[in-house]
Amino acid sequence: MDNVFTQSRRRDLILAIFLAALAAVVPIFVKDVNVQNIMVLTLMWAALSQSWNILGGYCGQISLGHALYFGLGAYTTTLLLTKFGVLPWFGMIAGGLISSVIALGLGYPTFRLRGHYFVIATIVIAEIGLLLFHNWDYAGAALGIDVPVRGDSWARFQFTRSKLPYYYFALVFCCVAWFVTWKLENSKWGFWWRAVKDNPDAAESLGVVVFNSKMGAAAISAFLTAIGGALYAQYVSYIDPDSVMTFQFSLLMALPAVLGGIGTLWGPILGAVILIPLTELTRNYLGGSGRGVDLILYGAVIVLISLARPEGLIGLFSRKPASKGVPQ
16 A cells, blocks of 8 residues: 555656656747746746645645735835845745744634634735735835836846746746645645644544644745745736735635645646636636626636536546545
8 A cells, every 4th residue: 555655656756747847848839928928827826826725725724815925925025125135036035934924923823713714814814914015105005116127137036038037937936836745745744734624623632733733834835825926026026915915816826726626736736727827818818898708707617617526627637536525
């Protein structure tokens, strides 16, 4: 049984290396800027969904407030750059650490809540963060902050002539998020998280430190989410509270994982590959109608997928049906 499990993990790693290598050569054949933009966003949201999946999928703590960490990563990197001249590479790490500390601070009271109470608490906390940044003059308040553009530079992580550098960084970010999940999945923490998700009381009776396991998942998830926020801020070169901290960002992190397969290694990737291009294409070609046709089509696809595969699209590749509430 152990050999079969080890072989499965090895196959996952080999498949990930193959897909990463394939993704690395795709831009050679894709010259359209709009398509490149969709590819950057797909990789970025795949990584963000993978990050969300650590807490919401494996640990079972459904958070709809991850936009707070996304925004903290974006604002920390941008403020350090504009106010103190700190390079974005260091700002990303600082944003990740700050988000982890705040996640631990918020987790101390909220992880004592269960079910829908916890979900509501995460939404409320994220909305409070949004309001605070709307009124924080030092961070530009509602007007936001422009990232100063001073030409192409790897040191400053700015590229005006091509989207490809952003694409490759998004690819690296996606690979790192996947690899971290892959390593954690078979670790003590991974087993603890799945036990907590299935039955916290039973897990605690077997020696699992439930509260600590939740806090660990929150810290890791928040750190990776903040890195994504920093990447997004550099990519768009302008941020304000409504562009990085609204509820839609929290939802967009959760949806790929939920539709692809929550609590699975490949679910967030599969969900993002389908949902993000669909979102961008429907917005580009149907969003200008003024009738919300793009949103209707997008919503219809989500409903159909949810009805056809409640366990997620990853179930299409499973050899046996997914058991309810048990990660596959």
